[in-house]
Amino acid sequence: MLEGQRPFNPEVLTPYAVPDVRPPMGIGALVWRYTVLIPTVEGGHDGEVRSVATEMDLERLRQMFCAHFGGLTILNRIPGYGWRDPQDLASLELNLHVPFAVYARPVTASDRYFERLQQELQEALVQGLITVERQEVLLLGRSTASPVTRRLPRPTDPALPPPPPQPS
Amino acid sequence: MQERQMSFDPRPQETASGNGSQNSQAAGEGTRRPDLYVIRIPDEKERVRAMGALLDVNEPWVSTVGNLYGLNGRHMKALQARGIAFEWVSKPPAHA
Numbered sequence: 001m002l003e004g005q006r007p008f009n010p011e012v013l014t015p016y017a018v019p020d021v022r023p024p025m026g027i028g029a030l031v032w033r034y035t036v037l038i039p040t041v042e043g044g045h046d047g048e049v050r051s052v053a054t055e056m057d058l059e060r061l062r063q064m065f066c067a068h069f070g071g072l073t074i075l076n077r078i079p080g081y082g083w084r085d086p087q088d089l090a091s092l093e094l095n096l097h098v099p100f101a102v103y104a105r106p107v108t109a110s111d112r113y114f115e116r117l118q119q120e121l122q123e124a125l126v127q128g129l130i131t132v133e134r135q136e137v138l139l140l141g142r143s144t145a146s147p148v149t150r151r152l153p154r155p156t157d158p159a160l161p162p163p164p165p166q167p168s
Numbered sequence: 169m170q171e172r173q174m175s176f177d178p179r180p181q182e183t184a185s186g187n188g189s190q191n192s193q194a195a196g197e198g199t200r201r202p203d204l205y206v207i208r209i210p211d212e213k214e215r216v217r218a219m220g221a222l223l224d225v226n227e228p229w230v231s232t233v234g235n236l237y238g239l240n241g242r243h244m245k246a247l248q249a250r251g252i253a254f255e256w257v258s259k260p261p262a263h264a
Contacts (some may be wrong), residue, residue: 055219062231070233
């Protein structure tokens with residue numbers, strides 16, 4: 001574990017998990033697929049290897065995504081490397097990430113959710129940047145009309161929480 | 169993702185060679201069962217242990233509400249090798 005690291009806290013995402021983020025599903029549905037790269041191992045030029053996200057952290061993430069979005073796909077681990085200082089070869093860092101892929105409704109509320117998640121993961125796992133990707137996905141197919149009906153927000157819809165504060 | 173995303177082509181599948189597939193073991197005459205299973209892991213401690221076992225397999229898997237897991241035969245072997253307690257939701261393989 002890294003110095004200052006703490007367990008991931010899914011409770012901070014609860015205010016952002018508004019019903020609107022849950023994805024529409026079925027032929028013709030348009031969704032955003034978010035892929036969150038969770039670091040599990042990192043190592044430096046010195047050969048020292050440190051664990052980052054624990055199995056408990058990953059299980060909490062799995063449970064949270066199931067509760068908020070209905071489910072997720074956990075993909076093959078991805079290796080990565082880079083130099084913190086491109087001029088300093090000794091600043092090489094290597095890491096392994098587990099990608100968590102989640103479908104969400106293509107609305108601003110989904111972006112806010114994942115921005116807050118990114119912030120929480122960066123703080124809990126003591127990471128400079130947790131990579132969160134967003135891709136647009138159209139579920140193609142020949143079928144009957146789309147089950148998805150678009151609508152504007154209603155006054156009775158729960159209000160979105162404000163965007164997470166940005167570090168100065 | 170929703171559970172229905174885990175659906176597979178119900179037509180007979182070709183058995184891949186050399187990957188330890190259980191298809192041939194579960195196959196009936198003229199049909200091959202996809203090497204896919206749905207299980208439930210009710211206990212939280214077991215789910216944490218399962219996370220480690222499934223990551224070691226390093227192949228994609230899915231999970232949905234209700235602590236359901238959509239796994240392949242190699243995932244199932246990893247869970248069974250570690251003695252992780254789970255419940256079958258889909259029909260278990262013939263040798264299970």
